[in-house]
Amino acid sequence: MSPVVRHGLARILSKQGICSRTEAARRVLAGRVSVDGRVVRDPEYPIVPGRQQIRVDGCDLEPPARIYLMLNKPRGLVTTVRDEQGRDTVYRCFDGAGLPWLAPVGRLDKASEGMLLFTNDTAWSARIADPATGPDKTYHVQVDIIPDAATLAALEEGVEVDGERLSARSAALLRAGDKNAWLEIVLDEGRNRQIRRLLAAFDIRVLRLIRVAIGTLALGDLPKSQWRCLDANEVAALRERSGEE
Template identity: 65%
Template sequence: MGNDGARRVGLARVLSKRGLCSRSEAQRLILSGRVRLGGRIIRDPEHAVGDQQHAFIEIDGAQAAAIEPRYLMLNKPRGLVTTACDEHGRATVYRCFDGADLGWIAPVGRLDKASEGLLLFCSDPQWAARVTDPDSGPDKTYHVQIDCVPTAATLQALQAGRLSEGESLHAKSATLLRAGAKNAWLEIVLDEGRNRQIRRLLAAFDIAVLRLVRVAIGPLQLGDLPKGRWRELTAAEISGLSKQQPAV
């Protein structure tokens, strides 16, 4: 075996790791015959590529050089879906980046259509995997308006958890921020990411969500970023989000 055999990975993975496109988009490019390796069209997304072959990858005749990764935060407005292209024709979060010429970026985690607040994007799949890791990724903090004023016992029960659709759901913490006559705002912190976790957890206690805003991911705060606007993360923020969280 030659020197190039020391480390070989699939062609689709190489394109994704370079920040050029998602893994699924890389597969589509390869299957459609738009990717060449050493001048030869490759149609197998899992075709093994050695380190020394990376300089000879082309997409549509242009060298597929790695690009500088980008890391962004968006204050997601309510009513947008977190996807690049929605099969039902609904407006997506990518409308917030219209005209910005950012290249390929993907959401890091999700917020459902009715939810608002802090949403991350990047072109670095490895960083995204660390941030969303269920065991070591950062906590997520939400401010949630509900249709009642909860008792102290209810807040404790949210932390103890309850079964929903066969899953055990709980909040790492649930505290009362402020209350009116008929509704209240809670601060809920999650240390795991399950589909519609807060809405399902509250529904298990017959509590409806009126608004749900993610205000922080780990040390990163949404702050005063206007709704629908985005900004680049600083080097310190990028590093801070991907640090392994201490065991509890």
């Protein structure tokens, strides 16, 4: 007989796409959540999925409709719900939209721009963001040199940085000016500040970094700070690309 799997109450609420785990813990601690008719104030209270009745604010737990959207993130916004330093976050782009709780799929740092996905489907998000299963990510990167073929090959070969092996799946010259150039860099995994750290190892400074595609999904002409919902075919294509059943 298979062992019974239990998860913490706050995690269950988050997995259902109701809210973030942090917000779920707040609701539990505030006495807004009941299990089988009894108020529970422990966010780690063990739950067997599908066997117990969970209610939030007196209402049965019903997951909201799944939403998948793409934002063209502008430079200068941090990818978090709340920032301890009071900086503007990506959620400013959704002001007044009336959207349910959504979480970013992966991250872009404050200085980076371009495609950032959001969803309340935590399983789909995990597959897309997982370095082992997620689709390739394509970036257009403006740098402060004009790299030669040997430099591009070295970026693909990779280098050890702080005990980590960093490399690009592909690195190609898009166009060059007198003093700088635009590269197209494709990653098959998304480590923290991977492109910036990789280029810095070769004394190359990033002037701009824009994510233009995830798998076959392209940013296209979506204006800066604007967002749109993905259609069913786009969602399915990323799901298949990530190997999700």
